[in-house]
Amino acid sequence: MRPTFSLLITTLLCLASTVSVSETRSPVVIAHRGASGYLPEHTLEAKTLAYAMRADYIEQDLVLSKDDHLIVMHDIYLDNVTNVRDLFPGRAREDGHFYTIDFTLEELKQLQVTGPFVSVLGNPLPQYKQRFPLWKSRFELATFEEELELIQGLNQSLGYGVGIYPEIKKPWFHLHEGKDISRAVLKTLKRYGYTDRDNKVFLQAFDAEELQRIHAELMPALEMDLPLVQLIAETEWEEKRLPEDGGWTNYDYDWMRTPTGLQKISTYAVGIGPWHPMLLDQDGQVNTLVAEAQRLGLKVHPFTFRADPGQVPERFDSFEDFARFYLEEIKVDGLFTDHPDKVRALRQKRSLHND
Ligand code: G3P
Numbered sequence: 001m002r003p004t005f006s007l008l009i010t011t012l013l014c015l016a017s018t019v020s021v022s023e024t025r026s027p028v029v030i031a032h033r034g035a036s037g038y039l040p041e042h043t044l045e046a047k048t049l050a051y052a053m054r055a056d057y058i059e060q061d062l063v064l065s066k067d068d069h070l071i072v073m074h075d076i077y078l079d080n081v082t083n084v085r086d087l088f089p090g091r092a093r094e095d096g097h098f099y100t101i102d103f104t105l106e107e108l109k110q111l112q113v114t115g116p117f118v119s120v121l122g123n124p125l126p127q128y129k130q131r132f133p134l135w136k137s138r139f140e141l142a143t144f145e146e147e148l149e150l151i152q153g154l155n156q157s158l159g160y161g162v163g164i165y166p167e168i169k170k171p172w173f174h175l176h177e178g179k180d181i182s183r184a185v186l187k188t189l190k191r192y193g194y195t196d197r198d199n200k201v202f203l204q205a206f207d208a209e210e211l212q213r214i215h216a217e218l219m220p221a222l223e224m225d226l227p228l229v230q231l232i233a234e235t236e237w238e239e240k241r242l243p244e245d246g247g248w249t250n251y252d253y254d255w256m257r258t259p260t261g262l263q264k265i266s267t268y269a270v271g272i273g274p275w276h277p278m279l280l281d282q283d284g285q286v287n288t289l290v291a292e293a294q295r296l297g298l299k300v301h302p303f304t305f306r307a308d309p310g311q312v313p314e315r316f317d318s319f320e321d322f323a324r325f326y327l328e329e330i331k332v333d334g335l336f337t338d339h340p341d342k343v344r345a346l347r348q349k350r351s352l353h354n355d
């Protein structure tokens with residue numbers, strides 16, 4: 001039977017709208033360590049503010065305590081965001097660092113948290129001068145469970161449907177300390193209902209071999225199927241270290257930015273998280289990394305976009321120009337930012353998302 005003229009028009013209109021929706025790019029705003037440009041990073045207050053600013057995803061960096069609680073914090077040591085040195089003198093290791101893994105949750109909860117600082121002649125100086133002042137008010141470390149309950153609670157009470165973007169920090173270090181942090185993260189995610197790709201979650205790590213273990217062994221055993229994101233470091237950052245001749249050597253990250261490396265990543269991950277300068281060549285021209293990754297179906301979520309003085313690369317006139325270039329010219333699929341309100345406003349202004 002031949003379709004009627006009106007049915008044909010309706011079908012064509014439906015097809016046209018499907019094409020335009022699928023072609024609409026919707027880069028996501030990932031609140032890096034919460035709204036960390038405004039409140040001490042990774043505190044529940046910074047996460048609440050990020051939620052209110054309507055980030056699409058909120059990031060959690062995760063490390064383990066001595067008694068196996070997942071703690072939301074960036075470093076494996078407490079030195080540059082807490083008063084650990086004053087409260088627990090004598091608990092540093094030989095290298096001078098106070099490791100989170102050497103403290104119980106009960107001890108960690110006694111610490112006061114502040115924005116990141118550097119110690120100069122014993123005096124803490126803020127890493128970002130114009131941010132929330134050091135040591136003001138009262139903030140504490142949060143567990144992963146506390147943060148998941150906060151975001152899920154806000155998803156119920158405010159209903160913005162914000163996702164999570166946990167990062168497993170230095171699994172090689174935790175394994176060296178006798179702890180399987182990846183298994184602990186997955187089990188917690190499962191307990192809170194994050195089990196598959198229908199949930200609004202990305203799970204990220206700098207450790208390629210660990211992500212492959214998660215993909216091939218841990219998730220199948222736990223009946224989970226979460227989307228994984230491979231973070232890409234510069235080798236000298238010491239994100240991953242390998243034992244060698246009684247010492248440690250840096251894991252070489254260079255393979256990840258080659259076509260065969262990206263092909264390999266696409267077998268276990270749905271996306272990559274490169275450092276933003278990695279998307280430009282030495283002349284400042286856009287290189288082929290994003291195009292190559294996206295051709296393989298990988299999402300590209302670069303880090304970290306900060307609006308603080310000195311954090312916007314010189315070639316850009318403003319933070320807005322910086323973020324706009326990556327969203328519109330390079331066409332990344334989302335970005336990590338300490339200032340989610342600014343990127344969200346830019347996205348709305350440029351009609352880059354169906355907000
Ligand atoms: O996870 C994305 C970005 O946060 C990676 O850098 O060192 O801030 O965890 P880092």
Ligand code: CA
Pocket residue numbers: 059060061167
């Ligand atoms: Ca991170």
